[in-house]
Amino acid sequence: MADPQTVVLLGSTGSIGTQAVEVIAARPERFRVTAIAAGGSDVGALARQAADLGVEQVGVARAEVAGELREALAAVGSRAEVVAGPDAAADLAGRGDDVVLNGMTGSIGLLPTLRALVAGSRLALANKESLIVGGSLVLAAAAPDQIVPVDSEHSALAQCLRGGSAHEVRRLLVTASGGPFRGRTRDELHDVTPEQALAHPTWSMGPVITTNSATLVNKGLEVIEAHLLFGLPMDRIDVVVHPQSVVHSMVEFVDGSTLAQCSPPDMRLPIALALGWPDRLEGAASGVDWTTASTWEFLPLDDEAFPAVAMARHAGTTGRTLPAVMNAANEECVEAFLDGRLRFTAILDTVQQVMDEHAPPSGDLTLEGVLEAERWARERTRAILTG
Template sequence: MTDSPASPAPLADPHLVYDPLAADGPKDVVILGSTGSIGTQAIDLVLRNPDRFRVTALSAHGSRTALLAEQAHRLRVRTVAVAREDAVPALREALAERYGAGEPLPEILAGPDAATQVASSDCHTVLNGITGSIGLAPTLAALEAGRTLALANKESLIVGGPLVKALAKPGQIIPVDSEHAALFQALAAGTRADVRKLVVTASGGPFRGRTKAELANVTVEDALAHPTWAMGPVITINSATLVNKGLEVIEAHLLYDIPFDRIEVVVHPQSYVHSMVEFTDGSTIAQATPPDMRGPIAVGLGWPERVPDAAPAFDWSKASTWEFFPLDNEAFPSVNLARHVGRLAGTAPAVFNAANEECVEAFRTGALPFNGIMDTVTRVVEEHGTPVTGTSLTVSDVLEAETWARARARELTDRTATAEARA
């Protein structure tokens, strides 16, 4: 993307193709988080396109060994990695049930560093579909090994932004979030100097239109009833609080090097338009598809080529209505808080993310009311004080900040639960 020499290059740029391992035939792909939502949909895409992609390794948490073994067998991978070492016996048994006599079983790696090991293994592209900040180490490993990184793990960029930026080569990261894949594609319509604003769309979650007072007594079941997307519980609750949108604002700033005051959030209940780019001539380019993550995954794995029939297209012969509303920042303060920690940078986003993860869990177990999630996260961020920033930031700094934030959030949620019990 054309720009002045003084400006830093964005992490994600549709005009640049990072392809040091270009080869004839299918791309070798490693899938991290293979038994999760992103991983299973990526495998569906791979199996439908064997001429384009070949999976060499899988990693997963280890709680769904039967599914992991089935994936390994169907894809004929070389290596399977699990974070839980105690899952290895069940995984070996599941693999043995699927492989025939004499068929070599894949290599098994186990432990907290297993995903990081396969992220740096021989391949063309690493798809990081892990949920949570534990995806940071594999992200850094893939970048350091020179792999193209299809990034669905937004938390690794949020908590380790400066570390990621220090390692990534121009064009090495392809975003897989639906919003950032949309921005990535829309940005191809002009030069970087032409961009006036990024517009990130939000479905509004299950509580769109409610006031802060009306959110005081919503239940976990209410929060998990997302009107558009089928996602895991943590991501779904983040969508209900709009924390996910706050994280995406930080991510957009880091990926595209656009200032926070030029990144806007707009509520779009239908989730057809996944994000937009407004250019200086007044034009707005929107990327739209029916809600389906296989489209963004196909962009991440296939770019700069399109994967035919990766996801459903619109039927333009049928009438439809698309709506857009301004964001209610009073009812959903998470986006403005995310802008604040994004501007602070350094360890501040890691504190925000870690405290939120703890508060979401406290809400799920009944220890915290819905509005208490952001109230508590805000307090943890305020107590964190001045974050570690600049080139001095290390992985240890990030982990230490996360550990403190989790512990402090647990203290505060325990106090809230005790106070409510006494009341």
């Protein structure tokens, strides 16, 4: 029997990370976690994971909690080495393990993504922002099939694309639940509260991603991600609203056939597929219950009430640093919204203003250029919010 594949989990205490731990723990003969990393807001949970998984290293972004983490590790009997500071996740991503699962939230995942690719690890990518803001930088660092998506939509597309050759693909159809405000007009969204935005009807996710799902920014970013992952132009990637979240995405072929990937909403399935790629792991999740009557709906996207997808199409088509600016401005706006400092509809209004003011530099994309564009976008957004 082959040795277990070694795995590094970034964002191990988050939604994706904890479900990945569940998938891996059930298959000790297949996977061995060597390192984990998280922000540091829950040192106790991080230490318990380290002890349960028997990891060699634990990374924490907040250097000031390193001492507390060491004490927590000792208390649970773990002798893992602590790596602390803003580059901790990137350092662990560059270890050269078989698989790095990047389950971090936000563009802070860019450097870990690049480090994992350069080190030759297969990248199980849940941190879509790193691909979106890194664009050509990330693609240039990746070997063929080195990036395997964890997002349920892109995992579905990758599975459906196995059903035909690249030249046979007409378009990609990315499904969207529509979020908690599906069917509302823009005027009806004006007074939405953070509590309402965080009440997603289907998925259990962190507050930033859940808010992005409510504004459909998440879906706009997924269109850019699909464009980068699968190489199709933006005008051949469509969004279809599917409230039941059972059809996770579809591929339409030139002969009129459409292949869909269907399963109950459970992130363990795409996580397991990314970890075991190209193999499927038996029993990763439950299948559809075909003995129970059900109805699946498919609806057009309301671009007027939810303009985020159109904004993302523009950012993705323009390329260079504009996707990074869109993402950074949105992260700042979501934080302000969750803090009660910004109205729901003002999130995208502000992001659009920052995008309109940005002039992407010419020439090849560089890491320094991306980081500078992000810095500018965050400063400009904060100035608008406080002005």
